[in-house]
Amino acid sequence: MSKLGNIGAKLHRGEISYDFVGHRKIWFGVSIALVAISLIGLFARGLALGIEFKGGVEYQANVKVTDNTVSDFTAAVKATNAQDLGDPVVATIGTDKVRVQTRPLSQDDIAKVRTAIAQEAGVQPDQVSNSQIGASWGEQIANKALWALGVFLFLVFLVIWAYFREPKASMAALIALVHDVLITIGVYALIGFDVTPATVIGVLTILGYSLYDTVVVFDKVRENTRGITGSNRFTYSDAANLAVNQTVVRSINTTLIALMPVGSILVVGTAVLGTGPLKDLSLALFVGIAVGAYSSVFIAPALLAVFKEREPGMQALRRRVLARRGATLTTASGTPIPAAAGAAAGAGAGGGATVVAESARPQDRPKSTRAGATGTTPAATSRPKSSASSGRPQPSRKPRSKRGK
Incomplete structure (x- = not known):
């Protein structure tokens, strides 16, 4: 068995442990700091909404990408002096394509920008594709995303309540989920990646992953606390901490296995493709899986222990x-x-x-x-002798050959 496997076995048997629940003030402080940084980034910088949410015109053309491609196409589009053009967003896709996004324009200005892009790329205007997305459509997408998130959280609360028959478990799980969403959105705001429908899909996906890990830990907590009020051996926090120790190695293994392919997709989507749904989806998944694993081990069980320890029965x-x-x-x-x-x-x-x-x-x-x-093994003690037999001779049986007929 590997060293990590031995550690996991000892954690499961309770031979070694770390006081996750007992140090909850540290984890709560770390989470509050991360959420505060995320909110500051969100309100100070805001989200870079993609064209699907804010509306506009998107152009794509085939071109040999160089170091000056972005700056050259930006200058060419600005030179058209189109009305309400603003700052165009120019990005390269791989090594042979460029994408230009602008605000909503009139038909005449759309034609002028298309011609300027074709001249810069050295192709005919009909070889430059363009598509228009209205702001109202983007608003509908945003509203549907918020509705989906709200319905998801409501159903999560009901399902966990029904499964564990404990509303406090639902509250702890929902707080951990909101914690994961805020940190993930904050990372998007700080990095400046575009928020697209792929981002929304990624966020909803990581909510399910985080919830799955949390439910596994809570199930072990329920197993350890079954009939706990009839015993005087350990508190609810002790039992919850034991449950975290019994599942922490499994959480680490599943998280690392999930992060490796997602990290590869993120590298390919960012360094090779440069843009597109792969980059948007993989960043949400990578950040969300990592933060979800953290909250499932350090935040959700500690919150559940805090809620339960306030009950009169648990205090007694x-x-x-x-x-x-x-x-x-x-x-x-x-x-x-x-x-x-x-x-x-x-x-x-x-x-x-x-x-x-x-x-x-x-x-x-x-x-x-x-x-x-x-890390030490208690010394083995020998089995005590019966007091009834101490100091008293024991009967011995005669050999069969000397017994009386």
Whole structure:
């Protein structure tokens, strides 16, 4: 078995672990920073909407692409002085084609720009293709995309609620999905890639991928927390953290396998083709898959644990677990509180009391916090002898040859 496979097996058995849920403040801080940067980029720079959304005219012509192709065609189009031309968007497609996009123009101005492009490319005007896209059509596409996103999120909430019978799981999953969408859109705003219908398809696709990974983790959480209120061994957060450790290697493997082909498509679409739906689709998929894997491991389970730990039953369970472990609690001012007093004071999830020491009894702690988590194996103990037989001779049977007839 490989080294990663051994680590995965130990994580699944609880022999080693990392406190993902316990360090949730760090992950929440990282996510808040990423979302803030994305929103700043979105409002400061805005999205570079493609012609499908804002409308306009698109021209394409065959030409041998050089280092000056973009600047030459830009100058040629501007020289037409077409009304409401604005700044044309010129891009190369591979090594033998150029694409020019402008604002909506009149028929006369469309003909003038087409002629200028043909002269610069050294071809006849009828060899330059052009297509018009109205702004109203682009607005309809944008509205349909928003409707699709809203319907998707609503159905996701209902499906997760029905599957786990837990609305808090739906809330945690939706927050993670919104987190993924905001960061992906923010990357588009910061990089300046065009937002096209292919981008919308990519965003909807990564939502499904992120949701799939989150549901796998939540299913393991449900398995670990089944009947948890009837036990005093570990809290809901402990069980959720164990579930993350049991699935983290699988999440890493599936994410890397998914990112490799998408990354190849992104490189080909950007470096070789230069533009087109492949580039727009692959960027959304690459960013979304990476961010979705991050949220499925670090954000969604921690949010679920926070929501569940606020329930009175889970708070009572936490107090019982701390009392059983013999933990020493401290208030916010640092004053020590005995375990029994801490239970009465409400040492719930985030209730103002924190654990600073635990009993050395490994059997009272979850697998993820036992001595095996430090990399050492507890010493084997021999089976004790029965007290009833100690100090008392045991009967011995005579050989068959000496027994009485």
